Amino acid sequence: MLVVVSSLLRQAVGTRIRFEISESPIAPGGENAGLIASGAHSVDATLDAIHTDPGVLVEGTATALIKGQCSRCLKDCLTRVHTEFAEQYYATVDVVNGAPRLDPPAEAQTIGSDFRIDLTPLVAEELILATPFAPLCRADCKGLCLACGADLNLGPHAHEDRTDPRWKKLGTLEGFHADRE
Ligand SMILES: [Zn+2]
Numbered sequence: 001m002l003v004v005v006s007s008l009l010r011q012a013v014g015t016r017i018r019f020e021i022s023e024s025p026i027a028p029g030g031e032n033a034g035l036i037a038s039g040a041h042s043v044d045a046t047l048d049a050i051h052t053d054p055g056v057l058v059e060g061t062a063t064a065l066i067k068g069q070c071s072r073c074l075k076d077c078l079t080r081v082h083t084e085f086a087e088q089y090y091a092t093v094d095v096v097n098g099a100p101r102l103d104p105p106a107e108a109q110t111i112g113s114d115f116r117i118d119l120t121p122l123v124a125e126e127l128i129l130a131t132p133f134a135p136l137c138r139a140d141c142k143g144l145c146l147a148c149g150a151d152l153n154l155g156p157h158a159h160e161d162r163t164d165p166r167w168k169k170l171g172t173l174e175g176f177h178a179d180r181e
């Protein structure tokens with residue numbers, strides 16, 4: 001998620017530029033590839049880059065489909081995740097004359113001499129935080145039968161023989177002894 005801000009930084013403080021980023025599925029070799037590490041299959045993001053005194057404030061929202069496994073039926077599923085993000089990026093080089101600017105605060109995100117901001121680490125982290133711990137393939141997933149593991153979403157399911165399989169085995173043994181006598 002690369003955003004080029006050189007033209008924005010040449011405009012008045014307060015100017016904002018909107019960026020729309022949409023990719024489905026995310027290309028493994030593309031500029032959004034870093035999002036795949038967060039489990040994202042596709043991403044739609046809308047963000048504003050705003051020229052501020054120290055640099056560029058980026059604020060926006062992202063919706064992504066995250067690959068996962070349903071916590072009830074264990075099938076692969078995609079979970080829709082929505083997140084909001086905002087981050088101040090500090091310009092370290094003056095866009096007009098190339099002169100170095102005041103040192104940004106420690107731990108601050110910076111904009112280098114290429115005037116590109118890579119939002120991938122920020123958005124990837126937000127998506128991970130927004131991803132549910134126990135995803136569901138659908139809200140009313142019926143899960144698996146506790147006795148035989150059958151997928152209960154596929155239809156009505158009942159066990160006619162309620163005998164515990166261990167007792168069944170014992171029954172065969174008794175029959176065996178009976179035959180010998
Ligand atoms: Zn499920």
Ligand SMILES: [Zn+2]
Nearest residue numbers: 145147148150
């Ligand atoms: Zn069953």
